[in-house]
Amino acid sequence: MDNANNAPMIEVRDLCKVFGDLTVLKGISTSICKGEKVAVIGPSGGGKSTFLRCLNRMEEPTSGVIRFKGEDITAPGCDIDQVRRHMGMVFQHFNLFPHLTVRRNITLAPTQLKIMDPAKADKRAEELLARVGLADKVDEWPERLSGGQKQRVAIARALAMDPDVLLFDEPTSALDPEMIGEVLEVMKELADEGMTMYLVTHEMGFAREVADRVLFMDGGLIAEEGTPEDVFDHPREPRTVEFLSKVLRR
Amino acid sequence: MGVKTTSRRGDVFLWLCAAVLLFLLYQSGFFTEAAWDDFGRRFYQNFIKDRRYMMLVDGLKATLFMTAFSTLIGLAVGLILSVIRVAYKGGVPIRLLNAFAECYITVLRGTPAMVQLLIWNFTIFASARDLNTQYIAILAFGLNSGAYVAEIFRGGIESIDPGQMEAGRSLGLSYGASMRYIVLPQALRNVVPMLFNEFIALLKETSVAGYIGIDDLTRAGQNIQALTLEHSQPLVMVAIIYLVIVMFLTGVVRRLEQWLSRGRRG
Numbered sequence: 001m002d003n004a005n006n007a008p009m010i011e012v013r014d015l016c017k018v019f020g021d022l023t024v025l026k027g028i029s030t031s032i033c034k035g036e037k038v039a040v041i042g043p044s045g046g047g048k049s050t051f052l053r054c055l056n057r058m059e060e061p062t063s064g065v066i067r068f069k070g071e072d073i074t075a076p077g078c079d080i081d082q083v084r085r086h087m088g089m090v091f092q093h094f095n096l097f098p099h100l101t102v103r104r105n106i107t108l109a110p111t112q113l114k115i116m117d118p119a120k121a122d123k124r125a126e127e128l129l130a131r132v133g134l135a136d137k138v139d140e141w142p143e144r145l146s147g148g149q150k151q152r153v154a155i156a157r158a159l160a161m162d163p164d165v166l167l168f169d170e171p172t173s174a175l176d177p178e179m180i181g182e183v184l185e186v187m188k189e190l191a192d193e194g195m196t197m198y199l200v201t202h203e204m205g206f207a208r209e210v211a212d213r214v215l216f217m218d219g220g221l222i223a224e225e226g227t228p229e230d231v232f233d234h235p236r237e238p239r240t241v242e243f244l245s246k247v248l249r250r
Numbered sequence: 251m252g253v254k255t256t257s258r259r260g261d262v263f264l265w266l267c268a269a270v271l272l273f274l275l276y277q278s279g280f281f282t283e284a285a286w287d288d289f290g291r292r293f294y295q296n297f298i299k300d301r302r303y304m305m306l307v308d309g310l311k312a313t314l315f316m317t318a319f320s321t322l323i324g325l326a327v328g329l330i331l332s333v334i335r336v337a338y339k340g341g342v343p344i345r346l347l348n349a350f351a352e353c354y355i356t357v358l359r360g361t362p363a364m365v366q367l368l369i370w371n372f373t374i375f376a377s378a379r380d381l382n383t384q385y386i387a388i389l390a391f392g393l394n395s396g397a398y399v400a401e402i403f404r405g406g407i408e409s410i411d412p413g414q415m416e417a418g419r420s421l422g423l424s425y426g427a428s429m430r431y432i433v434l435p436q437a438l439r440n441v442v443p444m445l446f447n448e449f450i451a452l453l454k455e456t457s458v459a460g461y462i463g464i465d466d467l468t469r470a471g472q473n474i475q476a477l478t479l480e481h482s483q484p485l486v487m488v489a490i491i492y493l494v495i496v497m498f499l500t501g502v503v504r505r506l507e508q509w510l511s512r513g514r515r516g
Contacts, residue, residue, distance in 0.1 A: 085422035
């Protein structure tokens with residue numbers, strides 16, 4: 001593809017998700033280009049996390065189409081494991097593997113999937129840990145890390161697969177306030193290095209600073225979309241105004 | 251899961267054991283004057299003469315042999331059944347396998363192990379008379395134990411945070427690989443004490459193997475009884491041997507629990 005830089009990396013069309021009799025997503029259409037950072041904000045229960053988790057089919061979309069680098073990943077024949085190698089995900093609760101050392105947490109997938117031999121994966125793990133500021137924790141057990149350190153290891157683990165895009169699902173929501181900064185700092189560096197990022201967050205300051213575009217989701221729809229300046233400074237929708245007045249007052 | 255062992259509780263446990271032993275000795279006539287007189291003679295008759303203690307030794311060997319191999323079969327069967335059930339619940343399309351697993355677990359847990367043993371021996375393998383009955387017993391006990399082990403494993407797997415599976419899948423690992431490298435190792439660690447208890451139960455369960463003509467530890471006691479026409483000493487000895495082994499294994503489980511909980515903290 002010659003126009004890889006112009007074509008969207010992920011394109012979502014009419015995405016719907018129904019849990020039982022609860023419709024969580026009511027037709028989402030949006031896209032993200034290479035190198036773009038998109039923050040998804042909005043009230044709880046508005047469908048932000050579900051939207052993000054549909055992108056790598058952690059949740060199966062009920063209907064709609066998701067294209068990743070042109071490929072329809074909701075098609076029946078799609079090998080989702082293959083797709084996920086290129087889409088990293090960072091979870092609210094880190095989900096580190098407690099029975100493995102930090103090093104093995106990072107090298108497990110690349111070695112099991114035969115992407116790297118163990119020696120190379122080890123070296124890569126050390127590089128990535130240095131990058132997130134945890135070079136000295138390489139042989140530590142996850143339990144002995146603080147929340148912020150765990151999340152930074154989780155980011156290193158996602159990066160070990162050399163993903164084209166990273167999906168952050170409220171990465172700082174489970175952290176003690178004093179640890180949020182260190183995680184945001186790592187994410188900021190990733191953003192500055194040109195990583196494509198989807199970020200579901202309650203950190204409005206960070207969204208404003210890092211995002212190229214902000215999606216405000218409410219009631220299973222994208223209620224408002226625009227640059228951080230548009231959405232934060234000149235919101236058009238009453239719902240956005242109301243939400244922002246609540247969260248920014250704090 | 252773990253029983254916290256304080257020294258006081260340990261003391262009570264030891265006293266209880268002593269009381270049980272004393273009771274068994276009393277039952278065997280140990281404390282009646284007349285019996286005490288010829289206790290040594292009867293002991294000689296039962297265990298020393300003609301090297302009869304070897305009957306118990308061989309019986310113990312058979313019991314341990316059956317327990318060990320049934321355990322292995324139980325582990326393998328239990329692991330497979332539990333993974334089938336969990337995978338089906340997790341959306342893997344194996345409806346038939348799951349139905350089989352549920353059927354298996356229901357039937358084998360819902361009928362006595364001894365009845366199963368008799369059916370294996372006298373119905374299913376009725377025509378295979380040259381087959382060593384010990385192998386039949388191992389199969390019967392192993393498959394029976396598998397049903398219980400399956401439920402233990404399933405509980406262990408379901409106790410693992412679903413986020414672990416999600417993290418594995420998000421990295422591109424398949425369901426099977428995530429299960430094998432991420433979920434199962436953690437689940438296994440959680441259920442080791444319960445598995446051990448299952449095998450202790452299995453050890454005692456094999457005492458019905460005599461019904462299909464295997465000279466296990468229990469049957470060895472009965473064989474001595476038949477030779478010496480002595481009603482109590484052989485069986486009390488058998489009980490003591492079981493008790494010593496079970497107490498030893500229980501001690502191992504307790505150590506294991508302590509070791510595992512220490513490992514979990516870091």
